[in-house]
Amino acid sequence: MNRSSSHAPPDSRLLNVAIDLFGQVGLDGVSTRELASLANTQMSSIGYHFGSKVGLHLAAAQHIADTIGARVRPLLVAARELRKSSDDAEVARLALRQILIGMLNVIVTEEFAADSRFVAREQANPGAAFEILFREVMEPMLDELSRLIACISGNQMSTQECRTRSVVLIGQVLVFRMAHATALRAAGWSSIDEGGVRLLRHVIDEHVVAICDRIEAAEPAQPKYIK
Amino acid sequence: MNRSSSHAPPDSRLLNVAIDLFGQVGLDGVSTRELASLANTQMSSIGYHFGSKVGLHLAAAQHIADTIGARVRPLLVAARELRKSSDDAEVARLALRQILIGMLNVIVTEEFAADSRFVAREQANPGAAFEILFREVMEPMLDELSRLIACISGNQMSTQECRTRSVVLIGQVLVFRMAHATALRAAGWSSIDEGGVRLLRHVIDEHVVAICDRIEAAEPAQPKYIK
């Protein structure tokens, strides 16, 4: 059932339609008329409830930050607790794997499809909405990932390198949202079904484990990257 | 020097401006007036040379397919030749690493920044331009990558899994273009300088090697993904 066709209040219907459409075609790709029509309300109620079209866009970003944050934050705080209670690389690896698989679940789950489409689009179009999403979703996750990587490497790795590796790791997951059409065609899927998700979980987990093995086994590293 | 400010013919100037601006803000994000103005010509010359704004957009996509194709194709044909001359997993690994590092160079090089921005945007917005870019750029690359992965795995892996792994592998590189702002901030860069590129090359190559080790060492795999 479409979230926007329910009997929720108009502002809530507008928000859901906005997340769907802004995520698909961007802020300029959809008109206020279309948004209002699909939310079964009037153009002018956008002005009334959100000030303007841009106000609705920002409200949509904030709503998504709250939704995804609620889903991802538990994984991050759990990882943080584990890190504080132990320096063991094994523990950190487990937390790292759980965060990445957790992100994969958000990315491929139909429930979060509209939200993650929106996030992907804003990442390509950094604006005010991007600030909200980066600060509340991406940054805390990348922070925790790079701390886990530092721990796995035995704190032998520069912060710069840990952060870079976090981005590269998460890229393996994000590609399925940011290049959705390419990824689906390449994998020969029309949509990501249950079997596809299982394969994806297996592949990504295996890659993460392989990379952890490598990081942990690595020498203290000689040609360090500075600044 | 800006490619569009040269004394090239108007249609060429339009094409270059189009690649820049469409890549930054998308088809609907820029007006024909703006495009013409930045190309030092008239709005009506878009109609004359390319039929319409959409025609210009498609011509830009084709031009990019030619440009990037010219850069990437040599890597792909070299890999193909190697694969045909030998079944050795070591040879395939080398080819795989070279293709991914080659893609990274395209993604982070300033010379190709506008082109790869354009590609990234169209991947998020599948349309007619996406068809051109997928067929001429992404598909040949993903094809070769998955054949190399099959070879490295000793042909023990399903086609499905090989193709999925190709997407995941290339995701590590693409993230730096598709989530450019996020990646830069996360890594603490304002732009990807020479040192950043070196670190990135090192990190991605190491990850690819680690994943290859894992694939090669893997059991023939029991819970195979079918369909």
Next chain:
DNA sequence: GTCTATAGTCGGATAGAC
């Protein structure tokens, strides 16, 4: 709070002079 009607702006396309 909700709806209609409209004001004011900007967009893509194109006719027609040169």
Next chain:
DNA sequence: GTCTATCCGACTATAGAC
């Protein structure tokens, strides 16, 4: 081939009735 001027449709925002 190049440029000017203009048409017409679509858009956001808002005034004002209820």
